[in-house]
Amino acid sequence: MNLNKVLINASNLHVGGGVQVATSVIGELTMMSNLPELLEIWASDEVDKNLRSLNYDLTVLPNYRVVNSYGIKALNKDFQKKLNSFSKVFTIFGPLYSFSRKFENITGFAQPWIIYPENEIYANMNFMNKVKTRVKFFLQKMFFKRADHLIVELEHVARRLVDKKICNSQNVTVVNNCFSAVFLQVERWKEINCPFPKDKIKIGFVGRNYPHKNTKIFPQVKAYLKSEHNIDSEFYVTFSPEEWAACDQKFKSDICNVGVLTVDQCPIFYRHMDAIIFPSLLECFSATPLEAMVMERPLFASDTPFNHDVCNEHAIYFDPLNPCDAANKIAKYFQYVDNDSTSASALLNGRKRAMEFSYADMRASMYLQCLISKDLIRR
Known part of the structure; x- marks a missing residue:
């Protein structure tokens, strides 16, 4: 493990709003000067497709790679070995599936089913779907709890994470989301x-x-x-x-x-x-x-x-x-x-x-600060 090597991980984002956020963040990074030389960025195929559609100059990023991971399959040994080559990993939206890790795990949280488990949607599910859904989000919650620090998009999410004992108030940072600069x-x-x-x-x-x-x-x-x-x-x-x-x-x-x-x-x-x-x-x-x-x-x-x-x-x-x-x-x-x-x-x-x-460049800067700073931004 290189003590200064850090990763922005968007390899697990393949659909929906997470792809848009990752595209915006990585796109903003291409327009920043003095990025850390030992910063590596992993983008999924879908994130990469969006970045190229917008003609961002990805060659200015120190180490940009197209990497794909899919849910709990990321627990395979080869992928875990790659993760353990970094000192810090920031997964834009988690959970990050990892057991025996050697790096500091910073993860974005955006899963409302976990912080609002008593919701109207369960009432319309049949028994088996309800059980499968609860098991899925229970497992996700366990991996979120393993993170060293969580990044959330609004204050109400931070409060619920603390209330649900998924993290404490010192281990969560609010970085407001925003629309893409495009x-x-x-x-x-x-x-x-x-x-x-x-x-x-x-x-x-x-x-x-x-x-x-x-x-x-x-x-x-x-x-x-x-x-x-x-x-x-x-x-x-x-x-x-x-x-x-x-x-x-x-x-x-x-x-x-x-x-x-x-x-x-x-x-x-x-x-x-x-x-x-x-x-x-x-x-x-x-x-x-x-x-x-x-x-x-x-x-x-x-x-x-x-x-x-x-x-x-x-x-x-x-x-x-x-x-x-x-x-x-x-x-x-x-x-x-x-x-x-x-x-x-x-x-x-x-x-x-x-x-x-909020602004797209502000969000990207705060994400980068969370990754490279010794002292994470506190609430």
Whole structure:
């Protein structure tokens, strides 16, 4: 083990928001001077694909490698030997699966199922799925507890980790998440090959189709908009082929799937939408609300503490368990928006909120400081 050799590990990130965060962080590092010579960066195939799509100059990074690890399979001897060649390892989002390690383990935590184990989603699971899910997150929790230090995205996550005795208050650092800098770099934006009708209200969702994302309400919201408010709408999601195949026929007939987007396609997707919906029941943090605000799109969000923490008054909140309430809030907005002179001002204020929340270069700098500093940033 080289006492000065440190690793930023994004080898385990293959889907969803973790890929976007890793892409943003590594992309920002390419624009920093005086990076540690003994810094190594591991990016998964998917993170690497996004970085190259954005034309970041990866040659300026001292030691950049494409490495893939997949969950608990990372416990294999060869991978563990590679990890043990470092003095510190920062895994952007964990858990990091490691037993007999010799390095300092700094891990990003973003798993709400672990800190909010009593949640509404379990109630809708059958017995076997409930058992499998609880076992999965119990094992993940054990590996998170093995970390020397955890990095989280919002203060409520740090509090819950301490309350659940996963770490103590001295072993957790809050580094606010943010939207990617690409949202401010119009020249990097890439078009989406999908028709968007002009005669319907277009409502978009960016994210995975996890149960806690609560996307199953979309067909009902769409139906209520038509039957109760005579509003023609089209809902757009960004599911992978596997996620789309798992949807029932009703969902697939009512909802449009544009497929997984690269980071540089996301701004164009938001631009095409008339509004963004975020019905999630459970989050540590999601960048979707910030992205909607920075793109000045009306945001309809679940009435939950994590959304209020991020959006404040810059979202229109609805009961995520009541599709009719979501439809009513959407209808009310679009029935008055054309005659409401405050709407444009409200969207601009939302953009200001997103811009002030955090910055991509600031986040990357704080991550790097956590990795190379002898004294980690404390709460």
